[in-house]
Amino acid sequence: MSSATQSQINITVGWGLLERVMMSTVFTMPCYVFLFINGTMLFTLRSKSVFRETSRYILLYNLLFADTVLLVQGQLMYILAAFKVTLTYPVCGVLIMLANLNTVISPLTLLVMSLERCVAVCYPLKHATIVTIRNTEVAIIVVWTSSALNIFTKVILLLNFRFEELQSLQMKRFCGKESMLLNQMSELYDKCFTYCLFLSTGVTVSCSYMGVILVARSASTDKASKARNTLLLHLVQLGLSLCSTVYSPIIIAISKVLDRTILMHLPSVFYVGLIIFPRCLSSLIYGVRDQTIRPVLLYNLCFQRKCSLCLSRPDKY
Template sequence: MSGIQTNTTVGPQYRGLLELVLSSIPITLPCLVFLYINGVMLFTLRSKPVLRETCRYILLYNLLFADDLHLTLSQLLYFLTFRIRLTYPVCGVLIMFAYLFSDISPLTLVVMSLERYVAVCYPLRHSTVVTSRNTAVAIIVIWAFSSLNVLTRLVLLLHFPFENLQTLQMTARCSPQAMFLNPVSEQYDKVYTYFLFVSAGVTVIGSFIGVTIAATSASTDKASAHKARKTLLLHLFQLGLSLLSTLYTPLFIAISAVVDRIRALHMQTALYVVVVMLPRCLSALIYGIRDNTIRPILMYYLCLLSKPKF
């Protein structure tokens, strides 16, 4: 009798484990590939003095570093919440770190756009305005601003009367929406998201317009201005993808309400790869391919690390 009970218990557990493994493969493999490429890119940016000391490459390193942390945390959250219901404190800590890392990308893109604007529109002042010291200060301000947002969210979250709950175990999956425990938190999230992306979008578009106007001047380097415009358009595209990543959970909730569970899981995987992963991995591909300084060094390390060692 005990053997029959064991078999009936192991069967559902085995099916659940098999379902987890099969559903995670389409997400885990791209994630590992992207993390590998981003990791090689980060190593490349620290491998040569010209890359370590040039301000735009320092900003790119900050962008890739935050994207890697966000991608790793997103992957951890995906696995943890697939079969496990977390407690509110654990989920709150993970979500706060996710907010911290996700805000770095649009803020860094803003600073990178302003750097390109100064390089084209004020080339004689570029070397005095865009210095390693000023770049370090800008990065500190970026992380401080993002940390202030996290602190504000934490204060709003702590106003919820957790002592009135029978248990701190969550009944829903851990997600940013699950931590909107009062209307104020949800309203703050909307206002902050709108403010961040509208401000960033206006800054990037304004930089693009400024570079375009400067390109008509006879004293402006036409090739440099043309390259800067293409770079700013890419920044705007990256910014749009970052904004799209904030819609992942609402989109999944809307899809789950109209399709069956199996289709919802398949669409969740596709959404996760396109909406969450892809925006965090394009920077390495874009800059690694476009930049003439980075490309040969990146390709060298990619080929070197891919060679088998005997």
């Protein structure tokens, strides 16, 4: 009887491990696909002088870089959680701070990109004077500095926690954003900063969108219409990014009303929809819609070989 029971336990554990491997493979495949697309897009934006010398493509590169780093970091955290691997507080702190750095960079870069599109449509004669390479570089420096100051503040607040009171630096829970909010002050600051960040970014993008709409209605130009659609997609990106910052509270709230069996796979579904998908939207928005990027991107996705999807030769760009 004891031998039969032990065999049943071994089979159960084996199936549990097999299920984790299969589910992890299914839910991580989209991440690998988008990492390939994002990596190709980053290479594309550095391959031609027209991309390196145009402000909106420089801003796009900055946004894609932050999103790609977040994809890699998120994938690593997902695999660790799927196989129930716990980390030490210092290692988890480094990973979370890296994620926080890029999480702030993405919405701030979207803000600058939205303002650039608004200036291009509403003030076309002043666009070349306002949106210069130098001003773009300054804007990117401000974005990174703001994000770095946020991380510095969080580290200072984190150091106020008495780590010597812990029995061990080994974490008992999986590494996550909430795991590093070790005191009430850190939690309060994180909430206030997140709300202010997305509120200010959302208002700025919305105002830019309204300005472009007014111009599009009066002028009815193709450029204004494309800018309007781009800004609308930026608003969608911001919304999804905001949802990704409250990922854990959403899971906790839904867990109170859903069946346990469904709940087992819900975090993985949310991971793909709220963590991975927003980080690939930039490549899809500009890679498909931008007539300058699209042929070069398709050419590079085909490993620089002739492809039926390529609409024209990329050499002319």
